[in-house]
Amino acid sequence: MTPGRLLVTGAAGFIGFHLCRRLLAEGWTVRGIDNLNDYYDPALKRARLSQLEGHPAFTFQHLDIAQRDDLHRLFTGSRFDVVVNLAAQAGVRYSLEHPHSYADSNLLGFVNLLEGCRHQGVDHLLFASSSSVYGANSRLPYSEHDPVDHPVSLYAATKRAGELMAHSYAHLYDIPVTGLRFFTVYGPWGRPDMAYFSFTRKILAGESIPVFNHGQMQRDFTYIDDIVEAVVRLVDHPPQRQVDWPADPATSAAPFRIYNIGNHQPVALLDFIATLEECLGRKAQLELLPMQAGDVLATYAEVNDLAALVDFAPRTPLARGLAEFVRWYRQYYGTA
Structure with missing residues (x-):
């Protein structure tokens, strides 16, 4: 697809910022919107935007x-x-x-966006869902071809509802939707509410870090550059109608x-903490806690x-990705 005009919602967010920066480098004209809410420090969101706003092909609007x-x-x-759509x-x-x-x-915000896409007839809508939709699924690895009918948190339920709403608009109005x-995105300019970010802050401050389920958990940590690479490749592949649809949850x-975007290499939480300790040159004080409501193992x-479809393969090992995050963190927050 020849670069044209592209809207990114949640442009001041972690993934949105990195995606905007990459799309601008690819020649797109990008409009970013964000409500800059205080779920976490809005100053970090504004700092991300400051990295984009000097680009002549980027415009930003404060909008919910x-x-x-x-x-x-x-x-x-x-x-x-x-x-x-990365606003959520x-x-x-x-x-x-x-x-x-x-x-x-x-839910409400996504319906509003679907209506905008419907009336304008956009060529391709891509939207962020989450690995959380797999919920109580026990088969690993998680496959898009498996049903996802048992979310274990409201967040997951709203993400699954978004998938269903998006499908209905694709069906009714012929909007190509992906x-x-x-899966557990991490890297520079990340979200302070994510474990790796708060772990870094607490370890450097000499505080204990909460480790749920006594560390007996695994996550498919995916570096931000790999996430963005996959999304940029998918922009050029709007889905087509299938004449002989095989009643498969991933297609229609x-x-x-629907596509998973993950590292395809789950890491034990305690191994993740050990890698972070090496990057920081500090040992962590672990506060071992029981499983938290809404979490999965x-x-x-x-x-x-x-x-x-797009010849995607994640390329960033955890040790390198965490080292890049720690380098950014020290520079941004001025920690020695």
């Missing part, structure tokens, strides 16, 4: 997708060839205490497709379909 009229004006005033209320544990934030952004199930008779992405 949950505000229907504002989003309608955006779509009626601008034409977008591609939309990438994130976090499993936060959803236990703030459920309405998830309904406002992940869902992106991200509609122009709709392991995540592990099967990425065969993504590899077959």
